[in-house]
Amino acid sequence: MVVSRLAEGNGITTPRLSLRPVAPENLPDLIALKGDEAAFGLMLHGTRTPERAREELEDDMEFWLVRGYGSWAVYERETGQFLGITGLMERPDGRGIALRYALWPSCRGKGFAREAARAALAFGFRRGLARIIAVAWEANQASRDVACDIGMRECDEFQHRGRRMLVFEALAPAGG
Numbered sequence: 001m002v003v004s005r006l007a008e009g010n011g012i013t014t015p016r017l018s019l020r021p022v023a024p025e026n027l028p029d030l031i032a033l034k035g036d037e038a039a040f041g042l043m044l045h046g047t048r049t050p051e052r053a054r055e056e057l058e059d060d061m062e063f064w065l066v067r068g069y070g071s072w073a074v075y076e077r078e079t080g081q082f083l084g085i086t087g088l089m090e091r092p093d094g095r096g097i098a099l100r101y102a103l104w105p106s107c108r109g110k111g112f113a114r115e116a117a118r119a120a121l122a123f124g125f126r127r128g129l130a131r132i133i134a135v136a137w138e139a140n141q142a143s144r145d146v147a148c149d150i151g152m153r154e155c156d157e158f159q160h161r162g163r164r165m166l167v168f169e170a171l172a173p174a175g176g
Helices: 002-010 024-035 050-067 112-126 141-149
Strands: 017-021 071-076 082-090 097-103 131-137 153-160 163-171
Touching (some): 024 071, 024 082, 050 082, 131 141
């Protein structure tokens, strides 16, 4: 199966986390996460319907096949518990490849988002990406903190639905 081969070659292990490319078996977890206001309400387009979550999963799996990077399901290694998602996606507004992360609220304050986002960022640079951005609502301090803590710097801003959005960037390390 193509998806399982994708997962084998593109999974990431960190000290506390296992990141696996999203696959059909993730759909129930993704529907729950993306439909939860506390978990996904601060994302650019807010919570998703179950149908939209399914469509996004299909798009994410296709993106992996085309690009060789994409979204991962994030699990705690010790327990095997699904914590959320992180990934690299092309922004539809032309700003570039963006790092994204969304974990369950119960994960906050434990460093899981930083660990997952840092691993995704490093993966993107290993895949040859020269610049990766992240976008966060100005009011989403937790997301902004993660971006800054993993070495991204604020570089731009724009308005979206009356909200000030901040753009952060990281550039590939020189020589590597």
